[in-house]
Amino acid sequence: MATATSGASTIAFRAMNTEWWITILRCADPSLLAVAEATAWAAEAAFSRFRADSLLSRLNRDRQLPSRSLADVVGRALVLQEATVGAFDARVGPAVAAAGYDRSFERMAERPLEPQILLAPPVATLSVQADGEEVALTGIGGLDLGGIAKGWAIDRIAEAVEAAGYRDYVIDGGGDIYAGGRGADGEAWPVGVGDGLVAHLSNAAVATSSTEKRRWVTATGEAHHIIDPATGLPSAAAVTNAVVVATDATTADALATAVVADPARGLQAVVALGGGALIEHDGMWSMMRGMERWIR
Amino acid sequence: MVTTNERRTLVNLSVVASSVAMFAAAWAGIAHADGSQYRGNEVETTAAVLTPARAAVIPELNPVPAPSVGQAPSQTPRRVVVVRESRAS
Numbered sequence: 015m016a017t018a019t020s021g022a023s024t025i026a027f028r029a030m031n032t033e034w035w036i037t038i039l040r041c042a043d044p045s046l047l048a049v050a051e052a053t054a055w056a057a058e059a060a061f062s063r064f065r066a067d068s069l070l071s072r073l074n075r076d077r078q079l080p081s082r083s084l085a086d087v088v089g090r091a092l093v094l095q096e097a098t099v100g101a102f103d104a105r106v107g108p109a110v111a112a113a114g115y116d117r118s119f120e121r122m123a124e125r126p127l128e129p130q131i132l133l134a135p136p137v138a139t140l141s142v143q144a145d146g147e148e149v150a151l152t153g154i155g156g157l158d159l160g161g162i163a164k165g166w167a168i169d170r171i172a173e174a175v176e177a178a179g180y181r182d183y184v185i186d187g188g189g190d191i192y193a194g195g196r197g198a199d200g201e202a203w204p205v206g207v208g209d210g211l212v213a214h215l216s217n218a219a220v221a222t223s224s225t226e227k228r229r230w231v232t233a234t235g236e237a238h239h240i241i242d243p244a245t246g247l248p249s250a251a252a253v254t255n256a257v258v259v260a261t262d263a264t265t266a267d268a269l270a271t272a273v274v275a276d277p278a279r280g281l282q283a284v285v286a287l288g289g290g291a292l293i294e295h296d297g298m299w300s301m302m303r304g305m306e307r308w309i310r
Numbered sequence: 311m312v313t314t315n316e317r318r319t320l321v322n323l324s325v326v327a328s329s330v331a332m333f334a335a336a337w338a339g340i341a342h343a344d345g346s347q348y349r350g351n352e353v354e355t356t357a358a359v360l361t362p363a364r365a366a367v368i369p370e371l372n373p374v375p376a377p378s379v380g381q382a383p384s385q386t387p388r389r390v391v392v393v394r395e396s397r398a399s
Binding site: 207 | 396
């Protein structure tokens with residue numbers, strides 16, 4: 015539903031299995047919000063692993079697919095895989111499913127008896143090529159573009175907003191947030207992060223990953239959706255929550271996942287890419303130097 | 311050791327105990343230039359005041375230079391309205 019108040023156009027809707035909220039200051043073009051919503055819907059249709067007709071499902075099934083948008087997302091995933099030295103890896107698709115997350119999360123409760131976690135093929139058994147026009151998979155396994163596709167959709171919406179000439183806006187896709195320009199008070203946008211802190215964002219994105227969300231029960235105990243690519247199992251690292259600020263939502267989402275999956279490699283990548291991080295480990299929040307640029 | 315929930319409760323109590331003047335000043339600080347305020351999706355939270363960073367002892371973070379990890383800033387009973395909240399989903 016779109017609304018226009020105080021010179022801002024705002025829309026809230028549900029897509030990609032989560033809540034979206036977008037506001038654009040001094041926006042006189044309601045069609046732009048419709049474009050934004052359509053972009054999120056298109057991303058869901060293209061990158062969901064729970065839709066048999068999605069581009070991602072077709073790629074995982076047919077092993078080769080010509081698609082610029084899919085190649086773009088996969089290409090960025092490969093770049094971030096390299097930047098995190100494998101702490102983020104889209105090839106964990108089979109491992110996520112083997113852990114029990116093999117259907118839309120709302121349908122997880124329908125399973126009468128949760129299975130124990132199965133062993134998925136190592137990520138190294140799959141080779142991925144994305145050349146800008148098409149994606150090809152070689153070997154055993156498949157891709158899961160879950161979080162990074164959401165970040166990618168946010169970034170594409172931000173591009174559309176900027177192309178339309180608007181500079182001050184916020185795009186919230188299920189807690190992944192990109193804040194463009196400044197709020198109506200002329201200051202950076204205040205965004206709540208971590209345990210009651212505030213990040214002041216301007217032309218920056220923030221994402222949060224947690225082992226406390228999307229958890230389920232198996233015959234051998236609880237599981238969650240953050241897979242450590244090195245083991246193929248839900249991460250057992252001490253970091254339970256990671257908040258990452260980066261230049262774009264795609265990067266922020268992937269890095270937040272990487273920090274939870276493999277804190278050492280993930281945090282090194284955050285530093286290398288000029289971002290900032292706030293982590294919860296053993297019930298205590300810690301902040302990396304540099305994060306004070308945004309949290310003050 | 312104070313748990314996250316206990317700390318949150320303490321912070322919330324501190325917020326309640328803060329003076330009306332402090333609240334009014336903070337509120338004025340986040341009001342828009344035109345006198346309007348964020349509408350519809352406001353979330354109130356405490357604001358952060360930095361404390362000197364302290365190296366955290368986290369064995370698994372050893373590859374990261376210790377000085378690059380600091381203690382999270384303490385929270386104060388100042389109220390700030392945030393436009394949105396980042397969260398895991």
